[in-house]
Amino acid sequence: MTPSAAPDDSEWDRLVRFEGPSNFRDLGGYRAGPRRRVRRGLVYRADSLHLLTPADLATFARLGVNQVVDLRSDQERGVNPNPIPTAVQLSITAERASEPGRPAWYEQAKDGEAILRDGYLSMIAQGAATFGRFLRSLLTPDGVPVVFHCHAGKDRTGVLAAVLLRALGVDPETVADDYALTGRYRNTDHADESMQRMIERGMPPEAALGLVGSPRWAMVDALDALEHDHG
Secondary structure, eight states: OOOOOSSSOOOGGOOOOOOOOSSHHHHHTTTEEEOOOOOSSSSSEEOOGGGOOOHHHHHHHHHHEEEEESSHHHHHHHHHOOOOOEEEEEEOOOOOGGGSOOOOGGOOOOHHHHHHHHHHHHHHHHHHHHHHHHHHHHTTTTTOSEEOSSSSSSSSHHHHHHHHHHTTTOOOOHHHHHTTTTTHHHHHHHHHHHHHHHHHTTTHHHHHHHHOOHHHHHHHHHHHHHHHHHH
16 A cells, blocks of 8 residues: 555644643544545544543543543553543453563564564454444443544554544545654654663664664554455
8 A cells, every 4th residue: 555645634733732642643534435434533543542641631521531441451541540530441362562571582573663563463363342332332322532542543543543533434545644754743752762661671773773664564464464354
């Protein structure tokens, strides 16, 4: 797949600006057919909500979010709990870099981007029940507006966003473009901290650098698998 032309609605219009989270975006505005668009102000994707400042909480309240869906592990939630009530906690098989301790494969890791791609394929292969639970939650009386998030708003959040946008009829090229925007919005210090933690646990720097990125081709491969294996 090749990158799509810029959508009619500016990418920057989707960014909700906070002091803490840097990758909080409205998924609305994308074309979902010849005369259809995803509605704005109903579904948001985000990075770490524990970074919300007091001023951010006021901005967040104005969005009118009815439910927060936390895709992080129990361990992550325990270390960095959200400052707002979390309605749904879902478990998606995340990238192997999130494993606790010092995984044995760290020292042999060479291609971080390929590890990401493999992680996305794993989430799609194993996550049907989780995806279904999320989609059903949107149909409840208070299902939207909703925000779903993980640590960086990139991997677990990116795969769930891709499944949702494809279900709504957004074309694969645009979905891959939306995923790649994390590379523009993610806080550099946040990414550097994640990279440093992986290096401290034994991963070669070049592999860690790939893992904190958002390579478009990795999502393209995941979308191809979604279409080929699941229709």
